[in-house]
Amino acid sequence: MQKTIIIFFGPPGSGKGTQAELLAKKTDWQKISTGDLLRSEVAAKTKLGKLADKYLKTGKLVPDRFIVEMVDNSLKKKSSGFIFDGYPRNLKQLKDLLLMFKKRIKKSAPIYAIEIAVSDKEVKQRLGQRRMCACGKVYHLLYNSPINEGICDICGGKLFTRNDDKPKVISHRLKVYHHDGQAVLDYWRVLGKLIKINGEQPIAKIHNDIMEKLRELKVI
């Protein structure tokens, strides 16, 4: 079976998770977000969650060996496509992913990386203003604020700042992104499989740009 693989790439706060979700809604492809998977593990206090917690709090990458196993376990083998959000983040994870799919997909399978490009300055501004609710709803104090300050519109829960959205941690996450991610971006660029999208536009416009590119490339 021909399976499609789309990999969303971008700094923290670039909106790649939102775009991955929008694409998943338009297709029947499975979305896999390693950040979400790890946060669920932390919330459920599993063995992996307890280990991952300290990495998430400091913005460091969880060791690769735990990630590959977690991703492999989460794959719905029958899905006609996969959308990755936040994975692979470094060369080791990229190699693991290629190995994971070697037996599962044809050589001709469409595989593309979508880079959501956002400047560091914009990332710091966005993440500093991000608030979350335990129900999963995400707010932005400037662009998407709750009706009542500090309270979730959906469930009435108290909003909080993600530990890894604190200024010191944001700087560290950006450093890790640039350091480890450059080689991954270069890999896709050299293969001619990198789609670069301006992430400093309204969400709907970014989504349209992505859909247009994927149509052009006959992926959808």
Ligand code: AMP
């Ligand atoms: P994200 O939600 O993608 O911004 O990820 C939040 C945090 O989860 C990161 O700062 C890392 O600590 C961890 N994480 C998410 N994805 C990965 C990954 N592919 N490899 C290692 N750590 C990850």
